[in-house]
Amino acid sequence: MLQLLLFNVTNGLIIGAFYVLMALGLSIILNLSNVINFAHGNFLALGGYLAYVLSPYLGFWGALVMSPLITGIVGFVVERLMIRRVYGRDPVYSLLLTFGLAFILQDACRYVWGTQGLPLTVPAELAQPLSSTLFFITGYRVFMIAIVMLTIIGLFCFLRYTRAGVRIRAGILDLETVAALGVNVGLLRSFNFAVGIFLAGLAGVLAGGQIGLNPNMGDSLLMPTFIAIIVGGVGSLTGTLVGGLIIGVAAALTTMFYPTAADAVIYAIMAIVLLLRPRGLMGEEGMLT
Amino acid sequence: MSTAIGERALDRLPVSRYKWPGTALLWLALLMVPLWVPWAGGYVELAGRALVLGLAAMGLNFLLGFTGVMSFGHAAYFGLGAYGAGLMLKYVTGSTLLALFTGTLLGGLAGTILGALIVRRRGVYFAMVTIAYGQIFFYIAYRWNSLTGGDDGLRGFARQPLGVGSWVINIQNNATLFYYFLLAVFAIATGAMAFRLCSPFGRTLIAILENERRARYLGLPVERHIWLAFSVSCFVCATAGALYALLNNFADPMTLHYSLSGEIVIMAVMGGMRTFWGPLLGAAVFVVLQDYISSITVNWMSFIGLLFVLVVLFFPRGLLGILGQRGAP
Amino acid sequence: MSLLEVRSASKNFGSLMAVRQVSLRVERGEMRAIIGPNGAGKTTFFNLITGFFPPTEGEIWFGGRDVTRLSAQRRVSLGMGRSFQVAEIFPELTVRENLRIAVEVGRGLALRPWLGRAKARLVRQAIDEVLAATGLTTKAARLAGELTHGDQRATEIAMVLALRPRLLLLDEPTAGMAEQETYDTVALIRRLHRMNRLTVILIEHDMRVVFHLADRITVLDRGRLLAEGLPDEIAANPAVQAAYLGEPA
Numbered sequence: 001m002l003q004l005l006l007f008n009v010t011n012g013l014i015i016g017a018f019y020v021l022m023a024l025g026l027s028i029i030l031n032l033s034n035v036i037n038f039a040h041g042n043f044l045a046l047g048g049y050l051a052y053v054l055s056p057y058l059g060f061w062g063a064l065v066m067s068p069l070i071t072g073i074v075g076f077v078v079e080r081l082m083i084r085r086v087y088g089r090d091p092v093y094s095l096l097l098t099f100g101l102a103f104i105l106q107d108a109c110r111y112v113w114g115t116q117g118l119p120l121t122v123p124a125e126l127a128q129p130l131s132s133t134l135f136f137i138t139g140y141r142v143f144m145i146a147i148v149m150l151t152i153i154g155l156f157c158f159l160r161y162t163r164a165g166v167r168i169r170a171g172i173l174d175l176e177t178v179a180a181l182g183v184n185v186g187l188l189r190s191f192n193f194a195v196g197i198f199l200a201g202l203a204g205v206l207a208g209g210q211i212g213l214n215p216n217m218g219d220s221l222l223m224p225t226f227i228a229i230i231v232g233g234v235g236s237l238t239g240t241l242v243g244g245l246i247i248g249v250a251a252a253l254t255t256m257f258y259p260t261a262a263d264a265v266i267y268a269i270m271a272i273v274l275l276l277r278p279r280g281l282m283g284e285e286g287m288l289t
Numbered sequence: 290m291s292t293a294i295g296e297r298a299l300d301r302l303p304v305s306r307y308k309w310p311g312t313a314l315l316w317l318a319l320l321m322v323p324l325w326v327p328w329a330g331g332y333v334e335l336a337g338r339a340l341v342l343g344l345a346a347m348g349l350n351f352l353l354g355f356t357g358v359m360s361f362g363h364a365a366y367f368g369l370g371a372y373g374a375g376l377m378l379k380y381v382t383g384s385t386l387l388a389l390f391t392g393t394l395l396g397g398l399a400g401t402i403l404g405a406l407i408v409r410r411r412g413v414y415f416a417m418v419t420i421a422y423g424q425i426f427f428y429i430a431y432r433w434n435s436l437t438g439g440d441d442g443l444r445g446f447a448r449q450p451l452g453v454g455s456w457v458i459n460i461q462n463n464a465t466l467f468y469y470f471l472l473a474v475f476a477i478a479t480g481a482m483a484f485r486l487c488s489p490f491g492r493t494l495i496a497i498l499e500n501e502r503r504a505r506y507l508g509l510p511v512e513r514h515i516w517l518a519f520s521v522s523c524f525v526c527a528t529a530g531a532l533y534a535l536l537n538n539f540a541d542p543m544t545l546h547y548s549l550s551g552e553i554v555i556m557a558v559m560g561g562m563r564t565f566w567g568p569l570l571g572a573a574v575f576v577v578l579q580d581y582i583s584s585i586t587v588n589w590m591s592f593i594g595l596l597f598v599l600v601v602l603f604f605p606r607g608l609l610g611i612l613g614q615r616g617a618p
Numbered sequence: 619m620s621l622l623e624v625r626s627a628s629k630n631f632g633s634l635m636a637v638r639q640v641s642l643r644v645e646r647g648e649m650r651a652i653i654g655p656n657g658a659g660k661t662t663f664f665n666l667i668t669g670f671f672p673p674t675e676g677e678i679w680f681g682g683r684d685v686t687r688l689s690a691q692r693r694v695s696l697g698m699g700r701s702f703q704v705a706e707i708f709p710e711l712t713v714r715e716n717l718r719i720a721v722e723v724g725r726g727l728a729l730r731p732w733l734g735r736a737k738a739r740l741v742r743q744a745i746d747e748v749l750a751a752t753g754l755t756t757k758a759a760r761l762a763g764e765l766t767h768g769d770q771r772a773t774e775i776a777m778v779l780a781l782r783p784r785l786l787l788l789d790e791p792t793a794g795m796a797e798q799e800t801y802d803t804v805a806l807i808r809r810l811h812r813m814n815r816l817t818v819i820l821i822e823h824d825m826r827v828v829f830h831l832a833d834r835i836t837v838l839d840r841g842r843l844l845a846e847g848l849p850d851e852i853a854a855n856p857a858v859q860a861a862y863l864g865e866p867a
């Protein structure tokens with residue numbers, strides 16, 4: 001019983017970690033650019049596939065570094081070429097644009113790498129279970145959670161201590177003032193978009209090592225990620241973090257006791273939170289609502 | 290106050306004004322579909338599909354184009370309409386009209402109830418919450434295998450002939466008669482929407498679209514009016530969904546999925562979201578393109594995605610929006 | 619009983635105290651001006667009165683009723699009409715359509731599926747009256763967004779008048795206007811005030827306008843109530859002069 005509980009809690013943490021990585025990326029783009037990136041899950045898949053392509057040359061570690069970076073650069077280019085052209089227009093356009101991008105990216109991945117799932121091999125030393133009784137806790141799982149935690153700490157430090165990060169945070173609160181101070185808001189948004197996509201790419205590599213690659217791998221993550229952001233409160237990154245963890249753990253615990261209700265539970269959590277706190281747990285008056 | 294990057298500086302497209310000659314011409318074309326569509330290389334079922342999705346897009350546009358509120362979850366109400374009608378025909382009744390009514394009621398009421406919870410949100414947040422709520426129904430249909438057929442969809446029902454006393458209209462096997470049945474329902478639904486838009490209520494929606502702050506400071510209960518508009522648009526989408534189930538004799542869980550919501554929105558935008566009939570035109574173009582592209586390539590998704598991107602970047606006003614640009618009052 | 623009474627209202631935005639314990643009484647039929655240097659909290663004070671946001675503390679009474687917790691739209695339906703610094707109108711509609719919406723909402727017709735012949739005539743008459751009162755009759759068919767600054771302001775005031783308010787709040791009605799437009803707007807406000815015994819509160823920067831129109835003047839400075847009195851008293855008040863000249867009082 002204890003073993004089963006531990007098994008599910010670990011699973012919950014891992015799922016939650018993916019939700020958080022996805023949601024943080026989606027959230028910083030949403031906060032600064034007011035764009036819901038429907039293609040986020042497809043950028044995740046792209047990150048995974050890039051790691052698959054790169055790892056024969058760079059090894060797993062090289063791919064783990066390079067693939068999210070390249071995904072981020074792709075994101076930067078996409079933002080420069082397309083997304084930026086819909087800023088300041090009716091938000092319906094940005095949604096449709098990323099919606100179309102999602103279709104294109106998904107189809108492109110399927111065209112290039114096929115519909116069959118592909119494995120992403122992780123180094124043997126990581127694939128070992130840490131102990132024989134707790135066979136499900138492989139080194140890779142511990143490693144994944146560690147990477148996600150480091151990334152989150154890194155992201156929050158970036159936003160707090162670097163010049164670009166401080167500008168992004170200020171821009172979320174009041175973009176016009178930031179622009180008036182002479183900051184190149186267009187470039188800031190492009191960079192910020194790239195950071196968000198970088199996080200998606202990283203999540204893609206990590207997920208690929210755990211569950212393998214397929215063109216739809218990001219789709220099932222997209223909805224829970226939305227809900228994590230809504231539950232946490234749109235406009236608050238800390239809220240997104242909390243929301244992602246709540247949703248992940250809740251989904252895992254339900255899976256343990258009553259698997260068919262796992263989806264239902266996260267929607268129920270969202271409905272309850274919205275009823276009690278219409279702006280989400282950490283959303284505040286005046287944020288993007 | 291507002292600059293190019295400020296959120297209040299959105300370029301709202303103007304709402305185009307009603308034009309009678311065009312409307313008359315449109316109805317003529319719709320009535321003659323069984324004559325000209327086969328000649329143009331199409332088939333009547335395809336026209337029916339365009340009509341039904343057009344109705345859904347027009348229903349969504351009641352909210353999107355005339356109130357300025359963006360829902361990305363309308364597939365849920367469309368799909369509920371489809372499942373409502375399908376379940377009714379399969380388990381309860383042999384009456385097509387009753388099934389249509391049940392589907393409409395199911396989707397419309399679900400939308401009305403959920404709408405009350407979300408009308409305070411705006412912009413992208415509203416869109417996000419509508420998607421998330423909409424997906425609830427997708428998962429229910431997907432998981433509740435015994436009732437809904439789960440992933441395979443709901444099968445094993447068929448639309449029944451319409452009977453009034455001893456007089457029977459066979460919409461079951463006669464595609465042309467069924468098309469006219471669709472057109473009749475379409476006429477009632479769009480007529481009701483046009484009527485609503487021309488009323489004081491319709492004008493308050495345009496007021497909210499044009500300037501929400503001013504609408505509020507005229508003493509208008511903005512949330513209540515958005516909620517009512519949301520409700521109307523859900524009822525129309527649910528009607529369209531019920532018709533869709535009758536058209537296919539099948540209810541697909543993908544009709545509940547948010548990707549269909551996105552397609553309905555692109556139909557409305559492509560046709561011209563500030564025009565009344567634009568979404569119908571957008572739906573027709575979308576349906577024909579999808580039919581054609583999916584017959585020549587397996588990569589049709591890329592082309593549909595490309596269509597989204599092209600419309601957003603180059604034709605934001607939509608087809609009718611371009612035709613009806615300023616000048617004609 | 620005063621028409622409007624603000625009892626020691628404050629508004630904080632985080633640590634910024636935009637309005638600090640300001641009290642105000644406005645009698646029926648009065649024309650009150652609120653003046654003060656930039657950043658004095660005048661618009662924030664307006665927003666408190668009209669329910670744009672709730673006060674951090676204090677109460678607002680209107681027509682003998684506590685409205686502190688009522689929404690903006692409820693206060694409007696109780697008779698508070700408001701214009702904004704940048705005219706808030708429906709730019710893509712004609713002036714007549716702008717007014718039509720205001721009249722229909724103001725008379726509680728907003729949910730009607732249709733209007734009967736009698737009601738439709740009533741609405742038309744009300745529109746024509748307001749058009750005439752604000753001098754917009756010849757511009758009724760123009761799109762509101764294409765009018766001059768002054769006419770857009772007049773359209774906004776006309777919409778508010780169409781609601782038949784008991785209290786009219788004008789936020790810098792002559793801001794950004796040329797000489798002639800300012801003159802016309804002042805004449806319009808004066809005429810409305812005289813004709814209907816309408817109670818008016820206006821925020822204004824142009825001192826000529828203030829001393830020309832106001833019965834009494836309230837001076838705000840850095841969120842505080844600095845002075846209140848007749849125009850002559852205010853003009854002679856050393857604290858007010860100091861505030862405007864930026865010297866310590």
